[in-house]
Amino acid sequence: EVQLVESGGALVQPGRSLRLSCAASGFTFDDYAMHWVRQVPGKGLEWVSGINWKSSTIIYADSVKGRFTISRDNAKNSLYLQMNSLRIEDTAFYYCARDKNIAAAGPFDYWGQGTLVTVSS
Amino acid sequence: EIVLTQSPGTLSLSPGERATLSCRASQSVRSSYLAWYQLKPGQAPRLLIYGASSRATDIPGRFSGSGSGTDFTLTISRLEPEDSAVYYCQQYGTSPFTFGPGTKVDIK
Numbered sequence: 414e415v416q417l418v419e420s421g422g423a424l425v426q427p428g429r430s431l432r433l434s435c436a437a438s439g440f441t442f443d444d445y446a447m448h449w450v451r452q453v454p455g456k457g458l459e460w461v462s463g464i465n466w467k468s469s470t471i472i473y474a475d476s477v478k479g480r481f482t483i484s485r486d487n488a489k490n491s492l493y494l495q496m497n498s499l500r501i502e503d504t505a506f507y508y509c510a511r512d513k514n515i516a517a518a519g520p521f522d523y524w525g526q527g528t529l530v531t532v533s534s
Numbered sequence: 535e536i537v538l539t540q541s542p543g544t545l546s547l548s549p550g551e552r553a554t555l556s557c558r559a560s561q562s563v564r565s566s567y568l569a570w571y572q573l574k575p576g577q578a579p580r581l582l583i584y585g586a587s588s589r590a591t592d593i594p595g596r597f598s599g600s601g602s603g604t605d606f607t608l609t610i611s612r613l614e615p616e617d618s619a620v621y622y623c624q625q626y627g628t629s630p631f632t633f634g635p636g637t638k639v640d641i642k
Contacts, residue, residue, distance in 0.1 A: 417578075448631075450579075458571075458579070458622055458633040474630045475535075513584065519626025520569035520584040522591070526577070 415439040415523045417509045422528030429499055435492040435509030435525060443467070443487040446512035448521055449494050451505035461507070462494065463517035470517050477503075499532045506530075536561055536625050538634035546640040553610040555637045557623035562603050564627030570599055570608045573636075574619045582621075583608060615641050 421433040435447070449461040462473045462483040471483055482495040492509055506529050510521035537560040547553055557568065566586035571579045581590040583599035586606055596611045610617055618641045623634040 457635045458573075458624075460624075460631040460633065463629075463631070472629050508579065510579075513581075519567065519631055520581055520624065521571075521579075522581045522584075524578040524580075 415511065417511065417523060417525035419507060419509050419525045419528035422507065422530045424531045424533060425499055426534050427499060427501055427532055430495070430497045431499060431530060433494040433496065433507055433509075433528060433530070437490045437492065437509075437511070440511070442485075442490040444515060446470075446515060446517040447485060447492045448510045448512060448517065448519075449483060449492075450508045450510050450521070450524075451503075452508070452527070453505045459505075463512065463519075464492070465517045466515045472517055496530070499530075501532050504530060504532045535630055536563065536628055536632050538623055538625060538632055540621075540623060540634035540637050542637060543635075544638045544640065546642060547613055548642045549613050549615055551613050553608075553613055553617070553639055555608040555610075555621055555623075555639075557601075557606040557608070557634050559604045559606075559625060563606075563625045566602050567625060567627030568599075568601070568606050569624045569626060570597075571622045571624065572617075572619045573622065579622075610639070613639075613641055617641060 446465045448463040506527035509525040511523040513522045568586045570583040620636045
């Protein structure tokens with residue numbers, strides 16, 4: 414059974430940093446690209462970033478480019494999102510999602526339950 | 535960036551009825567790389583349809599997708615109570631991979 418479990422969400426002040434993790438199991442992790450998607454509570458979905466199987470293709474939404482860094486450790490079956498210079502508008506549930514393919518090209522066939530990041534002073 | 539618009543915003547129907555959800559793109563979606571997802575509170579999002587019309591694994595046959603270019607449709611042929619959810623379309627043909635604002639389906 415495919416499982417994606419996010420962790421690392423917290424309450425953090427504007428301007429600070431936070432690192433999210435996603436532990437993957439039930440599939441061969443390095444056969445798939447991975448993504449982060451976020452959802453402001455009560456609002457819609459926003460794709461944040463994607464990374465292909467060998468980390469050679471990395472893409473970001475303009476809203477996080479230069480502040481967030483996606484990475485993966487295939488040996489640990491883990492995906493990460495380093496979030497720097499956090500803003501109030503980054504407050505959201507952050508979902509880890511598996512790409513259906515090896516390239517970061519979508520769609521997203523399995524998702525985690527999400528972890529909440531709250532940016533507030 | 536490709537902007538997706540979904541209509542209606544909310545759909546209220548009875549079990550057994552047919553639901554038709556629309557997704558319109560601001561420009562043509564490359565290779566019909568259009569997906570539909572189902573979101574229920576407290577649950578992980580679920581992929582329903584990809585490539586505009588291909589059903590994802592274990593998705594019931596009552597869910598079907600159609601369309602190309604800029605106009606796409608998700609049809610739920612006979613609504614079940616468990617279909618109450620918010621449905622999002624997403625284009626993944628061009629980065630950034632944008633989502634529509636969602637259609638809420640209420641089962642009376």
